[in-house]
Amino acid sequence: xxxxxxxxxxxxxxxxxASDQELLEIVMARYEEELVHxxxxxxxxxxxxxxxxQVQKLKLDIETAMLELNQILKANEINFAIxxxxxxxxxxxxxxxxxxxWITQDKGAEGKGRIARLQRRLLVVEVEKRIMQYQTxxxxxxxxxxxxxxxxxxxxxxxxxxxxxxxxxxTGEWLSLRQDIVDLGKPGFATPYKLAVxxxxxxxxxxxxxxxxRR
Numbered sequence: 001x002x003x004x005x006x007x008x009x010x011x012x013x014x015x016x017x018a019s020d021q022e023l024l025e026i027v028m029a030r031y032e033e034e035l036v037h038x039x040x041x042x043x044x045x046x047x048x049x050x051x052x053x054q055v056q057k058l059k060l061d062i063e064t065a066m067l068e069l070n071q072i073l074k075a076n077e078i079n080f081a082i083x084x085x086x087x088x089x090x091x092x093x094x095x096x097x098x099x100x101x102w103i104t105q106d107k108g109a110e111g112k113g114r115i116a117r118l119q120r121r122l123l124v125v126e127v128e129k130r131i132m133q134y135q136t137x138x139x140x141x142x143x144x145x146x147x148x149x150x151x152x153x154x155x156x157x158x159x160x161x162x163x164x165x166x167x168x169x170x171t172g173e174w175l176s177l178r179q180d181i182v183d184l185g186k187p188g189f190a191t192p193y194k195l196a197v198x199x200x201x202x203x204x205x206x207x208x209x210x211x212x213x214r215r
Contacts, residue, residue, distance in 0.1 A: 123160040128198045135191040167207035
């Protein structure tokens with residue numbers, strides 16, 4: 001209809017590949033001419049036809065725009081789905097971190113829970129075993145093995161030191177507990193004395209008790 005109206009207006013054959021913009025310019029020019037005498041051209045002229053062409057072109061433009069918008073929305077469905085899922089993802093991540101924090105309270109000898117206390121007590125037991133192994137090597141005259149065993153004693157004491165420091169500072173026991181740990185690492189102190197120290201540590205210090213004595 002647009003091409004036929006334009007050819008009729010121009011009175012000549014137009015190229016088939018003429019753009020819609022060029023044809024619309026012809027229609028608009030004719031439409032403006034028709035508006036000079038609107039009543040007369042409404043009955044006898046091409047005013048109605050020109051108006052219908054503009055309405056159809058507007059409808060076509062709207063449908064084209066809606067189609068393009070629909071294609072854009074479909075192309076971004078994954079992005080929209082990701083955006084919609086982000087709040088739930090961050091909420092799940094926060095819950096996971098809270099659960100992880102709660103679990104790790106009892107994980108490791110430096111933690112706060114019952115399991116952490118048990119692991120700290122096991123470190124004291126480990127120190128006792130290392131001291132006894134060291135003494136056994138000395139009694140059997142195995143000097144090289146004794147040196148290795150003493151190195152293991154120091155290693156276990158270092159682990160115990162790191163595990164109890166923060167808790168002992170909080171309870172005010174750190175100065176005394178640190179001195180006991182240092183004494184256990186001195187090769188000149190007798191083994192019975194060291195075993196007495198480890199026994200006292202398990203009974204006296206709050207951070208090494210099976211459960212907290214504080215209320």
